[in-house]
Amino acid sequence: MTPPHAQGTGTFAERLNLLFEACAPEDPDKPGRYVEYSNQQVADEINRRHGDGTISGEYIRRLRKPNGPNPTEKYLSVLADFFQVPLDAFKITGEPSQIAQKVMEEAQRFVESRRHQQREEQEAPDVAVLARAARRLSPANQARAAQYVSKLEQLEQMEHEADG
CATH class of the missing domain: 1.10.260.40 (lambda repressor-like DNA-binding domains)
Incomplete structure (x- = not known):
């Protein structure tokens, strides 16, 4: 409305x-x-x-x-x-x-x-801080940061599977 x-x-x-x-x-x-x-x-x-x-x-x-x-x-x-x-x-x-x-x-x-x-x-204040910081990066480094996050997600998933 x-x-x-x-x-x-x-x-x-x-x-x-x-x-x-x-x-x-x-x-x-x-x-x-x-x-x-x-x-x-x-x-x-x-x-x-x-x-x-x-x-x-x-x-x-x-x-x-x-x-x-x-x-x-x-x-x-x-x-x-x-x-x-x-x-x-x-x-x-x-x-x-x-x-x-x-x-x-x-x-x-x-x-x-x-x-x-x-x-x-x-x-999620930490996520907001990361997003603001990422917006200030060059496009190449934004892509690089995205790759790091992807790797961290994979690592976290493996740790979760190992604990489960």
Whole structure:
């Protein structure tokens, strides 16, 4: 089932929270982990771009809550600028444009992909580390690593048969 915000019918808060999650940068100390910007970080950047006092972290917090305030076009505009999405991606009434709808659908797919990746890494952190390291290898050394893994699988199978 497609989430409501991916269909373009979600609430403003759902769309805003989706963009916070989709735009979360990778944690430099924990590759594969993403940390959402804080409300204050977003406010600080918007204020830097558009002038002090444009928006507060507290107001952004309220906007992210269900049943939060309905923002004016001024706030919609600066948030759309920060997240680099069309203004009507936040449209509350009527249907958003096809472009805005596609942007939100893509954000949803991106978030789902990250969540899936994080679940896999939580299940097998050593495998995730190996996979990341292997991606940095040249194609020739990736093939070599695959051969080593194949040999290890054979060795493990022989050990299992010897023990059984």
